[in-house]
Amino acid sequence: MKISGVDIRPGNIIEYEGGLWRAVKIQHTQPGKGGAYMQVELKNVMDGRKTNVRFRSSETVERVRLDTKDFQFLFAEGDQLTFMDKENYDQVQLPRDLLGDAAEFLQDGMDVLMETYEDKPISVQLPDQVEATIVEADAVVKGQTASSSYKPAVLDNGVRILVPPHIASGTRIVVDVYEREYVRRAD
Template sequence: MKINGNEIRPGNVIEHNGGLWAAVKTAHVKPGKGGAFAQVELKNLIDGTKLNERFRASETVERVRLEQKDYQFLYAEGEMLVFMDTETYEQLELQKDFVGERAAFLQDGMMVTVESHEDKPIGIKLPDQVVLAIVEADPVVKGQTAASSYKPAVMENGMRVMVPPFIETGERILVDTNEITYLRRAD
């Protein structure tokens, strides 16, 4: 679907210079001389590189619609992660590198959304929050003020996170999978 350069909005995926790019930020500029344009910060969906580009209102770009499909995480086998389409029971294998460090948050049976373009996976969305147990937490240092008294802890998936001093080994916490930060105690 073709759209004008000044219609690009954050979150849009466009085809540009032979690649797929997501618009991260857009700013509309109307200089004193010349025509108005949209200054767009783009992020490559395949390799993650960034690019700043100007699009005039008279230019057209190809807007791409990504297919989104829900998959259930089954298991990890070596460097591969195996997911299952819950409707057709077809399995999809993705490299651990494709998911990145957030692969550590995958749990058996977890539902994820895989974004694809022309049947080629290009992105994956995990749940924003997961519950994990703390397997190792440093003891509280007496006399520390409450303002900066977060301490390091290791979660059951092996990742480190900073937690408040009242969190102890064995407790379950809610973690933000995007920022990899402690949110609160799990119920």
């Protein structure tokens, strides 16, 4: 579907110079002299390269629609992750680096959303928040104010995050996968 260059929004996937690019940031600029344009930061969905492009209102780009499907994470074997299509039970193996840092939060049986373009997996989205157990937490230093003092802790998947002082080892917490932040205690 063709759209005007100034109609690009963050999150849109466009075809640009023979590749698929995701719009990360946009800035609409209207200079005093000349026509308005949209400054767009693009990230290549295949290899992660970034570029900045200026689109004028007269230019059109091809907006790509990705198909989304529900998959379930089965297991990791080396650098390969195996997912199962929840409809037809087909299995797909993907490289770990396709998920980036979020791969550390994968749990057996976790439901994920896979985006595909022409039946080729482009990205895998995990739930925004997952439960994890604290395996190691620093002791609280007496005299610290409780308002904004957080202490380092290690989760059962090896990820280091900051938690409030009252959280101890063995506590189940909810963690934001993409921000890598403590959200709350798990119920």
